[in-house]
Amino acid sequence: MTVRGRQRQRQRRRRKAALRRAKARLRRTAWSGGAVAALALALTWKTVWPYVLGVVLVGLLGAIGWWLWTARLRTVAQHRARRTEQENAARERSMAEVDAMTWQRFESYVAELCRRDGCTQVVVSGKSGDLGADVIGRMPDGRLLVIQCKHYAPHRTVPSGDMQKFLGTAKAEHRADVAVFVATCAFTREAEKLAMKHGILALHRNLLGAWVRGATLESLLPLNGAGNGRTGRRPRSLRGPRPGR
Numbered sequence: 001m002t003v004r005g006r007q008r009q010r011q012r013r014r015r016k017a018a019l020r021r022a023k024a025r026l027r028r029t030a031w032s033g034g035a036v037a038a039l040a041l042a043l044t045w046k047t048v049w050p051y052v053l054g055v056v057l058v059g060l061l062g063a064i065g066w067w068l069w070t071a072r073l074r075t076v077a078q079h080r081a082r083r084t085e086q087e088n089a090a091r092e093r094s095m096a097e098v099d100a101m102t103w104q105r106f107e108s109y110v111a112e113l114c115r116r117d118g119c120t121q122v123v124v125s126g127k128s129g130d131l132g133a134d135v136i137g138r139m140p141d142g143r144l145l146v147i148q149c150k151h152y153a154p155h156r157t158v159p160s161g162d163m164q165k166f167l168g169t170a171k172a173e174h175r176a177d178v179a180v181f182v183a184t185c186a187f188t189r190e191a192e193k194l195a196m197k198h199g200i201l202a203l204h205r206n207l208l209g210a211w212v213r214g215a216t217l218e219s220l221l222p223l224n225g226a227g228n229g230r231t232g233r234r235p236r237s238l239r240g241p242r243p244g245r
Helices: 003-043 045-099 103-116 160-173 189-198 205-212
Strands: 120-124 135-138 144-150 178-183 201-203
Touching (some): 045 205, 103 135, 103 144, 160 178, 160 189, 201 205
Parallel strands (some): 144 178, 178 201
Antiparallel strands (some): 120 135, 135 144
């Protein structure tokens, strides 16, 4: 070992020894301070015992309060988790019935949901060549409602191409005030972005489950694309019917 290496080794040993001595002094000081405090407490116990008891009680009450607060938080979190699980299970039970429908029955069922929510003049196309308008009606405030229905298996997704077609027909052909694309599955990210950009309500499986379980169509409009295909325009009930309808 070189001279410099031996010097570094001695320096490390000296630092370790100094650290041990400092820890020993700290322990002695702590024991001495504790002993002095205990002696002082014993000599003045008749005077200070109410204060000591108060501190102990405050600490005990604080510990109990902390335990109750954390227990309440855990209970609330568990309750919310159970409620969410129950809601998801109920929605899936409802959606199981929807999954068992034919596509024709599904379109009729969507029309029934619209009527339940106060929509009027609800008509089901039920045929090919409907230009994306499987269900047509009017919202409770008179706005023209156009719905495209896709009864797909739950594992499938609606591609952006289908959304593009509906976007073109709902506005250009049907002049929809409220355009809704309802599906028994999810939408691709691109399809949802397109819906959000152009004000189409992309009613995917989870939102459809909420609709089936009682949420109104009006309450779902702001959640995933607004559905307002003609923002800024007055409802048709205030503008009068379009000629030829």
